[in-house]
Amino acid sequence: MRALGTAELHGVWASTLLPLNEDDTIDFGRLELEVDALIAAGPHGIYTNGSAGEFHTLAEYEYDRLHELVAGRCADAGVAFQLGAGHPSGQLSLDRIRRAAALRPGAIQVVLPDWLPLSRDETTAAVARMAEVADDVPLVLYNPPCAKTQLPPELFAELADAVPALIGIKVPGGDDDWYRRVSALVGGRLAVFVAGHTLASGLARGAAGAYSNVACLSPAGALRWYRLMHSDAPAALDVERRLQRFFRDHIAPLAAQGYCDPALDKTLAAIGGWAEIGTRVRWPHRSVPADLVPALRTAARAAVPELLG
Template identity: 75%
Template sequence: MRPLTASTLRGVWATALLPIRDDETIDFDRLATALDRVLASGVHGVYTNGTAGEFHTLTDAEYDRLHELVAQRCAAAGVPFQLGAGHPSGQLSLQRIARAAALRPSAIQVVLPDWLPLGPDEVLAAVARMAEVADGVPLVLYNPPCAKTQVPPELHGRLAAEVPALIGVKVPGGDDDWYRRMADAVGGRLAIFVAGHTLASGYARGAAGAYSNVACLSPSGAARWYAQITTDLAAALAFERRLRGFLDTRIAPLARAGYSDPALDKALGAIGGWAPIGTRVRWPHRWVPEERIPALRAAAREAVPELFCGLTPAEHGSW
């Protein structure tokens, strides 16, 4: 697959959510079905092993099987893919980066070692070593709010200057001042990716795309929204306000009740009903009970019906 650059890394990317059986194993048959539906949806790419992909729970055998499946299906469909090689251990991250690089993805997503916070020089050393092991495959640094080491805009600028293999970052975003600092520090050398539900307002201030929780709700709907963002930003911002209203009133209470981010993203997938993923997440985390999904689905379809109309043929069906 052709390597991405900071200028070509754009758009809405959908994660590979893991269908989990009652015995805690991954149902790879259901995963393949979901992946095929994502590939037919019009999203700009597929990625693995973000927080929603429960990367921290995978054995090496599961990691390799997942990536072989994603690489094969995406290559056959001509859809760019990024492989997540993060691990809380930096040493195990290097091993996973090397195995991901052998599949020649469009990019490899990495996280910083996570048991102890890192100082700025340690952040630079970590990413530089990861880039060496990636063997010419570009890197994207995944730095979500739950990361123990939070990278400020100025340090992103140092990374962009000193590690040319780094082409993008996944970050929480921020206010106008944060975007100004980021633009000044990065100078266009990194593609800035933000949370999916903030994509319109982020795009207006310089974001390039999203590793998208909205694609968990509806991959094709998220792709249509991005098209609207690039052609009718005012309408896309109005949609974002309604979307965030639904998330604030219906999903945020689940977060406050203690459900983890993977559990929330799988609940979004169940609300969308576009693939047989289910809501179960791996031990020791709780998952949103299936019986709560119908009411949440009704609320989503009332708040943001555009996400669910005009589904691709592959997305029709009842799960």
């Protein structure tokens, strides 16, 4: 597909999730059906290998097969797609970027090397080197709360100056002061993507979109909510308040029990029931028991029927 620019990078992007067999192998048949369901839901685009996609567990042959499937299905359907090339090793990340670039996605998502924190100069050098090997495919930098190197708005501004190929950032967001700092320092040079369950308030404060955990719950529902943000902002903010209450009351307790983010994202997908993915995550992480899903689904439908209709 054609490379994306900053102004074109917006909206609700839905993640691929790994349907796993009992031996932790990927069920590519179910994955193909999942991608078809995502395409049918009509998000602004589909992406791979964020935290929800368990990118850190993939063997390289799985990485290539996953990307060939997603790139092929999306290209055939005319749907925008981004490929994640993150890896805790910077060297292996460069190899993944090269192979992702050959499939010509709209952008490549990257993470910083993760075993040791990076200095400011090392951060800039890392992103610049990634851009060099991306063969003119733009980059989106994912800086989640679990990253060893946490970047302040000032460093995002420095990266925007130093690496023109960087078109967006994927961050958790922040308070009003954080948004003001990002706006003042970054302006329109980077598309700011925030957590999906904060998108209504984030859009109002300058965010461009979300690589969306709400799309894990319901890809079509997340898109309906996005449209509501533009047609009736107060109603969309009311949905956000109820959604965050559901997360606080029902998802946060699972996180407090030690379930990792991919396990929670797969649980959201099981609640939504839009594809046969299952709640299983790869060793060594624990999977949320599937027998918890019916009660969670009932609670979600009571809290945010607009998303699960």
